[in-house]
Amino acid sequence: MEYDPDANTFSGAPHTGLPQVMWHITDVCALTCPFCFSTKSGLGTPHKYLEPIAERLKQIGVLKVDFGGGEPVSYERFAEAVDLCERRSMHLTVTTSGVISPRSRRWLLENHERFTRVIVSIDGTSMVHDRLRGRIGAFDDAMGVMTDLLDLGAKVRVNTVLTSVLTQEVLTDLQHALEEKCLPEWCLIQPHPSNAKEYFDTYAVEDTSFRTLVARVHEESDAETKVIERPRSAYVGYWTLHPGGRMRPQQTGAEDGKGFHLLEVSLEEAMLELNKVPVKVPTE
Numbered sequence: 001m002e003y004d005p006d007a008n009t010f011s012g013a014p015h016t017g018l019p020q021v022m023w024h025i026t027d028v029c030a031l032t033c034p035f036c037f038s039t040k041s042g043l044g045t046p047h048k049y050l051e052p053i054a055e056r057l058k059q060i061g062v063l064k065v066d067f068g069g070g071e072p073v074s075y076e077r078f079a080e081a082v083d084l085c086e087r088r089s090m091h092l093t094v095t096t097s098g099v100i101s102p103r104s105r106r107w108l109l110e111n112h113e114r115f116t117r118v119i120v121s122i123d124g125t126s127m128v129h130d131r132l133r134g135r136i137g138a139f140d141d142a143m144g145v146m147t148d149l150l151d152l153g154a155k156v157r158v159n160t161v162l163t164s165v166l167t168q169e170v171l172t173d174l175q176h177a178l179e180e181k182c183l184p185e186w187c188l189i190q191p192h193p194s195n196a197k198e199y200f201d202t203y204a205v206e207d208t209s210f211r212t213l214v215a216r217v218h219e220e221s222d223a224e225t226k227v228i229e230r231p232r233s234a235y236v237g238y239w240t241l242h243p244g245g246r247m248r249p250q251q252t253g254a255e256d257g258k259g260f261h262l263l264e265v266s267l268e269e270a271m272l273e274l275n276k277v278p279v280k281v282p283t284e
């Protein structure tokens with residue numbers, strides 16, 4: 001199997017091991033999104049794990065690491081983790097809320113070329129986004145970093161979680177705001193109950209509502225911004241590496257699969273565990 005960094009998709013022959021992993025390098029995040037699927041343990045990856053983890057990810061076949069969290073860019077050793085993965089020729093993406101310190105923001109802008117995608121999470125127009133994220137100014141922070149990245153020529157994608165508070169009008173307003181900035185790629189995501197928080201059900205949307213909102217986006221599209229859809233089912237089978245070192249596959253419900261600790265099993269045992277879950281990667 002091969003990873004195409006331009007398209008951010010995989011193709012080719014069946015893969016030995018795991019082609020991509022979501023590395024929640026930290027669970028620390030200042031925001032309080034009700035649909036968050038991070039475990040929000042408040043922990044970051046122990047520094048002594050960084051190199052052994054990068055090495056083991058390479059050994060199990062990882063071609064691309066998606067850094068997430070928590071807020072990965074704020075993780076104190078994020079630059080080191082990026083170096084360690086790069087040295088092992090793994091491709092990288094990173095997802096950020098944009099609510100980061102000036103220092104982290106500067107680092108991201110200076111290092112955007114190291115990522116095949118810098119993904120900014122924006123879940124509505126200003127008031128809706130700030131309410132969902134639990135922080136006034138979160139929308140301005142996200143749009144600001146997105147705009148600066150686009151101006152620098154970064155490969156930017158916006159992820160939007162389609163929640164029940166998102167009316168078609170709000171979605172269209174957001175669409176126009178993103179298109180005005182010439183955003184190349186916009187990914188619409190159905191909330192997934194993995195590690196569901198207390199009010200998840202209030203904000204979740206079922207398949208029909210998700211499809212209706214996505215259809216509206218296609219109708220309104222200027223065809224310049226590529227629209228990608230990720231229904232809940234798309235994430236079933238994705239493996240997440242948690243800050244403590246445990247690998248767990250997403251399932252259909254709130255509880256991820258039990259998985260295994262990446263550094264506490266042998267390579268052979270890790271491969272056996274990975275082979276129990278059919279490989280799932282984006283192909284288009």
Ligand code: SF4
Nearest residue numbers: 029031033036069070
């Ligand atoms: S920004 Fe991300 S990690 Fe933080 S609460 Fe929201 S979804 Fe969770």
